[in-house]
Amino acid sequence: MHPVEPACETLPATFLQAARRAAAGRCPRCGCAELFRKWLKPVERCRACGQDWSLARADDIPAYIAILLTGHILAPLIIYLAGDLEMRPLVAGALVLPLATAMVIAGLQPIKGAVIAMQWWLGMQGFHKERRGS
Incomplete structure (x- = not known):
């Protein structure tokens, strides 16, 4: 068992707080240590609170x-470029495709963190459901 720092033993009050911690790449349970050891690979266990993250299964x-999200955000831009500006499809594609790729790549880790936080918060995938004061 890893040593637990007392100041880091603060459970989140709400799911939103846990999701924000995880989207920022921090442990959703304590918010003190990193959640990911590689870009999309969670740590086996939190350095601060000892939570086992090997149970997390975010899959696809x-x-x-x-x-x-990327499609919904970029749809108005595509409509504007093609409709209002009457931009040629090749030019619009040259602008939108790199932007869409960057948005998807940038969103993967925060979204995976939030999905892992949801699994932990709801007690899914073998996680123990924990709440403040219980």
Whole structure:
């Protein structure tokens, strides 16, 4: 078992707080240590609170959410470029495709963190459901 820092033993009050911690790359349980050891690979265990993150199984959900959000954000831009500006499709594609790729890649880790936080918060995938004061 890893040593636990007392100041880091603060459980989040809400799911939103846990999701924000995880989206920032921090442990959703304590918010003190990093959640990822590589870009999309969670740590086995939190250095600060000892939470086991090997149970997390986000699979393809972060990619689906990132693509869905990117599409919804870029759709008005595509409509504006093609419709109002009457931009040629090749030029519009040259602007939008790199932007879409960057948005999906930038969103993957924060979204995966939030999905892992949701699994932990709801007690899914073998996680123990914990709440403040319980």
